[in-house]
Amino acid sequence: MGLLRRFLWPAIWLLVLLAFPLVWDTPFQQRLGTLVLLYAIAASAWNIVGGYAGQVSVGHVVFFGCGAYGALATYTHLGLPPIAGLPLGVAASVAIAAVVGVPTLRLSGHYFSMATIAVAELVRLVVANTEFLGAAVGLSGPTVPRSVLDLSFTSSLPYYYLFLAVLAGTLALTWRMENSRMGYYLRAIKDSERAARSLGAAASRYKMRAYLLSAALTAVAGSMYAIMIGFIDPESGLGILISVKILIMAALGGTGTLFGPLVGAAILVPLEEISNNVFGGGGAGLTFVVYGAVIMLLARFQPGGLLELLGRLRARAAGRGARRAA
Amino acid sequence: MLLEGRDVTVAFGAFRAVDGASVGVREGEVLGLIGPNGAGKSTFFNCLTGDLTPTQGSVHFAGQDVTRLPPEDRAALGIARSFQVPLTFEGMSVLDNVMIGAFLRTAHTGEARERAGAVIERVGLAPFAHASARSLGTPGRKRLEIARALATEPKVLLLDEAMAGLTPTEVRQAIALVRAIHQSGITLVIVEHIMEVIVTLAERVVVFNQGREIANGTPAEVTSEPQVIEAYLGKRAARAMRRGA
Numbered sequence A: 001m002g003l004l005r006r007f008l009w010p011a012i013w014l015l016v017l018l019a020f021p022l023v024w025d026t027p028f029q030q031r032l033g034t035l036v037l038l039y040a041i042a043a044s045a046w047n048i049v050g051g052y053a054g055q056v057s058v059g060h061v062v063f064f065g066c067g068a069y070g071a072l073a074t075y076t077h078l079g080l081p082p083i084a085g086l087p088l089g090v091a092a093s094v095a096i097a098a099v100v101g102v103p104t105l106r107l108s109g110h111y112f113s114m115a116t117i118a119v120a121e122l123v124r125l126v127v128a129n130t131e132f133l134g135a136a137v138g139l140s141g142p143t144v145p146r147s148v149l150d151l152s153f154t155s156s157l158p159y160y161y162l163f164l165a166v167l168a169g170t171l172a173l174t175w176r177m178e179n180s181r182m183g184y185y186l187r188a189i190k191d192s193e194r195a196a197r198s199l200g201a202a203a204s205r206y207k208m209r210a211y212l213l214s215a216a217l218t219a220v221a222g223s224m225y226a227i228m229i230g231f232i233d234p235e236s237g238l239g240i241l242i243s244v245k246i247l248i249m250a251a252l253g254g255t256g257t258l259f260g261p262l263v264g265a266a267i268l269v270p271l272e273e274i275s276n277n278v279f280g281g282g283g284a285g286l287t288f289v290v291y292g293a294v295i296m297l298l299a300r301f302q303p304g305g306l307l308e309l310l311g312r313l314r315a316r317a318a319g320r321g322a323r324r325a326a
Numbered sequence B: 001m002l003l004e005g006r007d008v009t010v011a012f013g014a015f016r017a018v019d020g021a022s023v024g025v026r027e028g029e030v031l032g033l034i035g036p037n038g039a040g041k042s043t044f045f046n047c048l049t050g051d052l053t054p055t056q057g058s059v060h061f062a063g064q065d066v067t068r069l070p071p072e073d074r075a076a077l078g079i080a081r082s083f084q085v086p087l088t089f090e091g092m093s094v095l096d097n098v099m100i101g102a103f104l105r106t107a108h109t110g111e112a113r114e115r116a117g118a119v120i121e122r123v124g125l126a127p128f129a130h131a132s133a134r135s136l137g138t139p140g141r142k143r144l145e146i147a148r149a150l151a152t153e154p155k156v157l158l159l160d161e162a163m164a165g166l167t168p169t170e171v172r173q174a175i176a177l178v179r180a181i182h183q184s185g186i187t188l189v190i191v192e193h194i195m196e197v198i199v200t201l202a203e204r205v206v207v208f209n210q211g212r213e214i215a216n217g218t219p220a221e222v223t224s225e226p227q228v229i230e231a232y233l234g235k236r237a238a239r240a241m242r243r244g245a
């Protein structure tokens, strides 16, 4: 039973993820799966600082934008494959995170949240007025791939497996963090910062580490997005709605849990894509309504997210089973 | 002196919760800090641990000026504490709570778990190791705070009213635990307002009243000082006792 729990279920889930685009193989379904994975990467990255460290960043799109613009600016100005700009985007992300985090992470969480929104909006305005970054028009990737390194494909399938690998890497890193001293310290700091510090946990240093790691991984998600779509402008790369989406996906699935963000993305991305398809342009408005509803339901009923709810239901079922057996 | 506050003053606005107090603990000693509610014991205590920075004065540990050092750095030097109102990590198991302390001396999760397990054994919390901290009562929580602090392998342990709210039996058990900790070579500062606890445990006692040190000596010495009786029982009772004597 223990062996089953430990290896069988993860193996089944891995198989489902690997087989998904081969079984559901229309372009729409493959693209849907790919977008789910992309947002799962971003939401998992957010989860490191927003979930594990309990510091709610509402401006995470700024890191997404760094990755996206890093990739396409490298292509536009240096003629290199977009992927070569990924390290640049990660470096810019980490620099911005350091500038935002150092003064605000030692204060109460509200200052941090507000500072992240302010910085994201500021960066969006600056980018929208910078010719070098395409200003309001945006930047494009290669229209025809020059080599496979451009990672420009017409099918979603290659992106699906690329993103799956990146997601696996992100989750493996998160899992390692969760079980290391850093993970323990972050849980303690979230519970009682004062007590954690009295035991030697340097609270602001660990929150900072989580923020930097989260920023770097979010930039990776941004680069992936830009490489796949081949186009970025201030709205699609730095718009506040992306921050909100990422945050809500993580919250819906369960913040501070390994698979919560993936679950959240797997629910919300299809919901949004299908509503966009069915209602056309009006779908965007409906998306806002859905997100608003999710926020309200989460706030009212289940601050722990769906995975916690599932765990609770399972515990209750097990309790009932035990009682019946007794 | 191993840990010492010199001329410490803490002002909250115009009000001085601690007013020019100089108190230190020698290595290997059990120092008791007593005084009526609101005397400034916890405030002074928080200056020693780094939770508060004194408005004036300085704090020294093993010859080093630590006045501006944050609590986490003082923990690394070997200063550990408990809180008057327990601050256990409610969402974690007892074992995980203690592991947070153990992680100060090892970065390795398995090793931290092992060391935490040994400490839990030592303080008698082994049956609850995997229970959540939330499920413990007040005595359990206070014990857990002590375990967590011990896991940091401190040189000096400061306990803020670790016995308050316990039944007489629990107080006796807690006294035995504190004695064992002292015998293992850890210097202790214990804040209590229960006189009996201080009398049985402390070698030297400092009495606080209205932010100032009003007496300092062995338990027998300080409990016979008129000023101390007055601070505890009020002026009329003190006068009545003097008349009776």
Ligand SMILES: Nc1ncnc2c1ncn2[C@@H]1O[C@H](COP(=O)(O)OP(=O)(O)O)[C@@H](O)[C@H]1O
Pocket: B012, B017, B035, B036, B037, B038, B039, B040, B041, B042, B043, B044
């Ligand atoms: N943060 C604070 N702000 C204002 N007054 C405080 C604060 N902390 C403590 N005090 C006041 O300082 C005095 C001393 O408090 P405390 O050190 O907790 O006393 P004790 O531990 O001896 O009972 C009390 O009058 C208390 O109300």
Ligand SMILES: [Mg+2]
Pocket: B041, B042, B043, B084
């Ligand atoms: Mg007190």
